[in-house]
């Protein structure tokens with residue numbers, strides 16, 4: 001049996017293997033405790049996991065900022081199915097504390113982030129809206145090229161006292177923001193794996209009330225990023241990489257073992 005033919009067989013593992021490999025959740029399924037793996041199937045399992053790890057490492061390294069700028073709108077194809085997969089990856093980010101119940105409106109999840117997606121056609125409509133109000137920034141050109149824009153917000157706890165700050169500098173808010181960032185990274189990696197060029201923008205005009213109102217984003221939420229997904233094809237459009245991509249230095253410049 002080849003590894004490929006054996007995908008379903010590989011999941012019929014012994015309790016011991018399941019314990020060490022997948023954790024107790026899988027083990028709670030009764031069928032998984034009876035069958036044993038022969039040596040070749042076990043080595044397939046290990047080989048598959050190794051291949052998955054390498055594939056994941058590769059996607060992490062391949063993720064890059066690439067802005068695409070078009071003077072005139074590119075044809076607006078709708079790829080909602082695949083973009084839904086990108087958004088759904090956000091769901092699996094870790095989060096430490098539930099969002100404040102004051103944020104539970106139409107989108108009523110416990111997670112401290114929210115996502116609002118525009119497909120290509122909606123990006124072009126937002127572009128028109130921004131042009132109407134005199135916006136001449138690169139956001140307009142990116143909306144002309146994007147396959148999708150995902151506005152990711154995070155949900156700060158309501159401030160306990162009067163403050164002019166964007167949010168109170170509490171540990172919980174830091175963790176909400178961190179969790180939302182993990183959700184964004186999941187989306188970027190998933191987008192990369194599906195062949196979308198992508199760009200995490202601070203937002204510029206996308207932070208403005210005009211855009212929040214147009215998209216129906218509650219004013220209590222803070223934009224963490226405008227996540228642009230662009231086509232893989234870069235012909236006939238201007239592109240720009242992230243300025244800091246090659247400035248991060250070696251791992252040794254930001255991590256060390258403590259002995």
Ligand SMILES: Cc1cc2nc3c(=O)[nH]c(=O)nc-3n(C[C@H](O)[C@H](O)[C@H](O)COP(=O)(O)O)c2cc1C
Nearest residue numbers: 063064065066200201202203225241242243244245
């Ligand atoms: C929170 C956040 C906000 C960002 N906002 C912008 C932005 O507004 N403009 C920009 O050019 N790049 C922005 N970037 C992208 C960075 O410039 C980019 O990640 C960096 O240059 C490293 O390149 P890489 O993403 O290809 O590794 C942002 C990145 C993050 C994490």
